[in-house]
Structures are given as structure tokens and as C-alpha cells.
Amino acid sequence: MVKKTIQYIVFLVGMFMASWAVSSPLKVTITNGNISRTDIAIMPFYMPQKTPHLDKIATDIRDIIMNNLENSGLFVNVDEMAFLQTPKDVATKGPDFSKWMLVKTDALLSTELTVENTSKGVQYKLLVTLWDVSSSKALYSNTYSMSDVAIKRTPNLMRRYAHVMSDDIYTRITGEGKYFDSEVVFVAEDYDENRQKRKRLAIMDQDGANIRYLTSGTDWVVTPRFSPDGNFIAYLSYRKQNITGGNNRQIQREVAGITLRDRYSLKQKFIKTPGKTFYAPQFSPDSKYMILSVLSGRSSDLWVVYNAKKGNALDVSGQLRAKKLLSRPANTDYVDTTPYYSPDGKNIVFVSDRTGTAQLYTMTANGKNVRRISGGGGQYTTPVWSPRGDKIAFTKSLNGRFHIGIMNTDGTGEQLLTGSYFSEGPTFSPNGRVIMFSRQTKDTDEMYLMSVDITGKNERRLSPPKNASDPNWSKLR
């Protein structure tokens, strides 16, 4: 995936000083379902001129990197107490590999933070070298340049540097695609001052930090989805509208429909047509279309919505047109819902209970070649297509238990990754390796976010956020 450059800052990732190891011994291997994890030592930043301000930057960045790597389930951070070299020694004299082999370290990140006064203001230089301990080779060196003006102006920009640095380490050692520099849009659940439950639209970094609320809770929000560029969010919302009721009374009635919201300007458009309810939205990969489910009478059908004038990106100011994707035989009331595009935009996976139980189907994006892909007992819902194009994840309920599972896009190779009282709504990380989903504990009304590796390992709870549901993972930023 081509990563977008940050608009307001020049991002220097240059200076690859060392040669790449020809065959890295540090590939993560999976044998018999057991992942071998890389033991990595991330040195505290060596700072020739140390100040409390610099120390805070260095500590925060290092913490984020260590958390990212360990949370992926593919790394273990070597305890700092075990380090036999100081940060200064490693940075200035280089690693003494025998000392690192003693404490069973596979990889070592040597780090240095310096300050430079340039014509563009104060720049923080983060110089890192990633070492393979057993072969005594440098895997790469990078200098990341952070502008003081920029990090002061944009809160949490510094976190993005840590995520990018984490991705460089992760991808070099595991061979997997990057995923740390990404966001998740979700529904934040809590109670207002009148102890009424409320659901607000929220965005966070994929590590659960930097949570921002985009709505106040006046409207009830569920099932949000990012547009491919991350600028828009579509979600089902309940909002109160002023309507003339019986006897010409002015009353407030709640209506359900899709809200399309610009996540920066917060401008929004509510999509509702009399007699029809739109829900379960998703954007096509090229942003030309929004596909959604439409309830009309007793049937739920799949429709595509597009911007009539602009033809391209959906925006909140345009006129929207809609057309039904699949024809429906008369007098049927089966449900077609939760459509999701493949990453190349050519196919769609969706749920239909036309055979009596909820099952997964694929079709081409123009609504042809409908094919059932799920088999087995139980009900299959909420399918999502991996960004790698190779897998579909879903929720499966069977015998009173709920599972998050994956299958190949033709339905073969079904694997259940988790099982519990209640889990739902998987979403893939940008590299297709990690799945985030919602879970609810029995006898509580509260949901929270979980993540699990595609092997089914490393199932863990995200905290923060305390209570949340319906996550949707962005692309790599």
C-alpha cells in the first residue's frame, strides 16, 4: 500500500547506512500452530544533550514501540533489567553481541535522539539501527526527523512517528506488511449524567490510545465504517426528528438512517427516504460507491449509492443516487445484508438467509455470479474481506456460542479463531494479520474490543477503551 505523506511535515526516512542481510535468520516461523517470537531489546534513547522535555519524548516513543511489538504477539521485549550494555555504549561503541546473546536477545534496536537547530526550526533526530544479534549484522539504519513546530501544533503526531518506527522494525523482522500506523473507528459506550446509556462515534490509534469522540451521544451510533481515504465515516444512527404527529401535534420521533460524516469538518448528511431504511454501509475501494442494505417492508436488499454529479468521492454536499444490486423474486422476505467489497473492488461478500439460515455469499460487484460460500451448521454474519484479498472473516453462531472465524474466499478452509458467550463484528488490520472484534461478557450490558492474530493466537483485550463495540480498522496511513 502506498503510504500517504503527512501534508504538513517533511518526513525524512533516509540514510540506509548498513547493508541488508541476505537471508535474515529473524523470520518468524510458525510450526504446528506455535509462533516463535522474536526477543527484541529496544534501547532507551541515548541523548548526548538530555533535557526533561527530550526525555519525555524519548520515553513515550519507546513505550509505544515496545507496546506495539509485544501486542502483535510476534515479539517479546527483553527486560531492561537484563541489559548488560548502556544506551550510550550501544549507540557510540556499537553492540557487544556476546553480551546480548547471554540474555537471549534475537534483535537489538540501538537508538539515539539529538536536537538540531535548522532554518526550519528545531528538529528532533531519531537515529536507529536494528541489529541481528546472532549474525552480528545491522539490518537497517534510519533517521526519523521530527519538527518541534509540527509536534506542538498537532497533538499526538509524535505517536505516529512511534508507529512508523514500530512498523519498520516489525516488517523487517517478520516479513509481514505494516499495520501499526493506522486507526480504528468504533462506537464508544458509556452512560450520560442521567445514567442513560449512550453510544458515541469515536476514533483511536490502533493501540487504543488517542481516543477522540466525534459525536456527543444525542444520536445513537452503530456500525461505523471508514471511507478508503479515512476522511469520511458512514454509520447507522438513530436521531430524533421533529415531526407533525396525529392532530397536528409537534412531536419528536426517532428515525434510523445512515449518517455520512466528514471526520475533520464534522459536516454530515443523513440518508433517509420515506418507506426505506438504509443500514450496514460500506465504501467501495475506489470510493465511487457506498454499498448498503435497504429495508423496505419486510425485505432487506443490497443497494449501491453513488454521487450523481461528482461521480467519484462521496461527499456530504452532493446529490446521491441509489440502485438495487440483486433482483428479488416476488413475495419473498429473506434478508440480504452486510455487504463488503474485496480489496480490488471486483467482488462483494454478503449475508443472505434465503435458504433459511444466515449464510455467506460472494458475487461480482455488478451483482452477478452469486455463490454461496459458507457451509456447516450455524449462522454466518458480518463478513469482511482481508486487505490481502485471501481471506474472509465472519461471525459464526453455533449451539449458543459465538465465534470469530476466517475462511478462504471460496469458502474452503474454515477456521474458528475464538469462541465465547458473545463476540461479533471482525475487522482486519491493514496487513490482514490481526483481527479486531467486539465481545460481551455474559450478564453484562457492556461490550469491549478484542484483537486476535489470524492464527488464533494472542487473543487480547484492548483497554482503553473501557467499553466499545463495532470496530472498523483503517488502511495504513
Add this chain to the structure above:
Amino acid sequence: MKSKNILMAVALGALLSGCFGAGQGGQSETQSSTTGGIVDTKGGTISKTIENVVSDFEEKVATDITVYFAYNKYILSDEAKVALDKQVEFISQYEGLVVVVEGHADERGTREYNFALGQKRAEAVRAYLESKDNGRNKYKVISYGKERPVVLGSGETVWSKNRRGVTVIQ
């Protein structure tokens, strides 16, 4: 139960179907909702305010404003139809009301699928009420999926109370 009221309602029902037949109400002697009238079946404007109608409905129909459904189903049971008949009895005394049917699902399903299920339940109730109401009143439907449980907890006793259709007069 007040048997006198039931007899009254039945008598009024019979009168109504004789006078108005099918189609939209609001012609001839009756006032339509656009000109502000909730009418009773004798064709005059009632002195009741709609707030009174709403509270009367809740009082007289009471627990029968809610009907229940089997797991994953949206078919009306015989019990449900009995409750709905009571609703019809009351509602069909009037004309020009706006009746909202809410459809709900229990928590044992995913969000969007339960949203569709709630809709189908609400539609089943709406279709039944409308078929017996002869176009006197207007009906709206909203699905709340599993977003508005009335009882929290687990187990069939709890879940069965949440799988419901609720009729509200607005």
C-alpha cells in the same frame, strides 16, 4: 377488564366498517389529520387531546401493547394476535392517529442482522394492525434491533422478553 367497554368497542367497530369501507379516511363528515382532527367513529371531533388518547391506550391496552416472538422468528403467534386484536379495538375507535410499531431483537445475534429481524417483526405487527384498521390511521415502523433491551441479563427468560414488537401512539 371492563366488559361494557369491549361491547362498546365491538359495536363501534361494526359501525365503522359499514360507514367508511376501505381506503384513506378523512372524507365527507370526518376531518383528516391534516386539518387537525382525531375523530371517533361517529364522525365528530372528539374532545380528547391526543395526549389523553396516548395515556388511555397505555392504560386500557396495558401489557398488550407488546407482543413477543420466538427466537429468530417474526411470525405472529396466536397469543400475539389476541394482544393485537385488543390494540385494534382501541385504535380503530379513532381516525388520524399516527401509530408507530417498534421491532426489537434479543442480544443473541449480530447487530445488522438483528436490525433486519426487528424490522420484520415490526412489519408483521404493522401489517396485521393495518389490515384490520381499514386505513383509518397511519402506521410507521422502526427497528431497534438489539439496541433497546427491556431486560438485561442472560437466559431464555430474559431474551424472550426482549424479542418484541411494541405499539406506540404518537
